[in-house]
Amino acid sequence: MQKGFQIISPVDGSVYAERSYATDSEVDAAVAKSCYSFPSWRKTTLEKRAEICRKAVQYFVDHADDWGMEITMQMGRPVRYTPNEIKGGFKDRAEFMITSAFDALKDKEVSQKEGFKRFIRKEPLGTVLVLAPWNYPYLTSVNVVIPAIMAGNTVILKHAEQTALCAERYAEAFKAAGLPDGVFQFLHISHAQVADLIHDSRIAYVAFTGSVEGGRAIQEAAGDRFITAGLELGGKDPAYVREDADLAFAVENLVDGAFFNSGQSCCGIERIYVHQSKYDEFVKAFAEMTKTYKVADPRKADTTLGPMVRPSNMAKAQQQVKEAVAKGAKLLVSAIDFPEMSAPYLAPHVLVDVNHTMEIMSEESFAPIVGIMPVKDDEEAIRLMNDSQYGLTASIWTKDVDKALSIGNEVETGTWFMNRCDYLDPELAWTGVKNSGKGYTLSSLGYDALTRPKSFHLRVS
DSSP states (O other), rough: OEEEEEOOOOOTOOOOEEEEEOOOOHHHHHHHHHHHHHHHHHOOHHHHHHHHHHHHHHHHHTTTTHHHHHHHHHOOOOOHHHHHHIIIIIIIHHHHHHHHHHHHHHHHOOOTTEEEEEEEEEOOEEEEEEOOOOHHHHHHHHHHHHHHHTTOOOOEEEEEETTHHHHHHHHHHHHTTTOOOTTTEEEEOOHHHHHHHOOOOEEEEEESOOOOOHHHHHHHTTSSSSSSEEOOOOEEEEEETTSSSOOOHHHHHHHHHHHGGOOOOSSSEEEEETTTTTTHHHHHHHEEEHHTBSSTTSTTTTSOOOOOOOOOHHHHHHHHHHHHTTOOEEEEEEEGSSSSOOTOOOOOOESSSOTSSSSSGSSSSSSEEEEEEEEHHHHHHHHHHHSSEEEEEEEEEOOOOOHHHHHHHHSSEEEEEEEEEEOOOTTEEEEEEEEEOOEETTTTGTTTEEEEEEEEEEEOO
């Protein structure tokens, strides 16, 4: 068995860090420690939990610049953006989930019944296993880590190897905040060890963010136990630009939605449908704006697109482009519009004359490539948006709120946006349909998956 792993930086191909896998006995000890810590932590007041979590969040913010550069070196996003993953989205989501816990976790009263006291209490589950991805290492993990701890659970975090240092930063922040020993732990473990851990009867809940294939593996591993696995999986998120859209605004936001983080976003825009009356104007402006991006070393302040996380991911994206062109697609923007760079640096690609027989319009790309199609009306746009195995987010660009609502009712998606995309609002449930997963995080509903209801039915007279 392989004893450890290296973090190969996509920035320059160097070995950024090396770590050893935990031994099986170390894994067992971590789970035992988590279980030992659970009874006392669940009895800790909500006010005390909030105090500790807020201190940990502030520690993150205080170290955002240094830890942002770590993100850049581990997975390649330009440093002009990475500190804000912590100062912006991470902080906002954590603060909302901390504050909302007081209402979300309070006892639910039922109707009055003479002679009885009746209510429903939300109890913590126990040890929560969080399996976090590399593309937004703090934004994705915070969705579960903070609310799980606020709910009175203990947490074991296993981060993707590409961003394994982020798990260590959580431990550093929680230690500085005074979190009791054993309430939060991290493990660097192999895929086989993850499967064994999910089989462990001491694990009460599994939260996974990653690929559809990974989700199936998690589901299979948990299948012989009566536990729930929350799965946030892939996406092929569509956008529909109606004939009444503010075109300049739509172009600006959809270019960003398609190419931010080199397209390596689960809710990034991967396919665009434009009303035929606006199609030519839209694609021209979209291509022109895309060409203003700078693909370069992400450590430079003016870089807007860094490398993809690894050469194999880049090769998969290039194969999708090649297949589409072979079937008749046309490239409006490609590598020839940008300086030559070696893998895994990939220029943004914009394709037209595409259709749903092409993988670029049907299979997840997770890369800076997007296809654009004209549609004749709302009905065709709805049909094409729904013609997918995925359903994470979808967006409409229009001035007509009523139309946005009625069309949104027809689109199979977890989140429906109007004049916005590629964004998570912590006050709204984050969820997907079809092969985009099951379960939900964030919002007050996010606490439901991390607790179990316990009914109290007391005869008092």
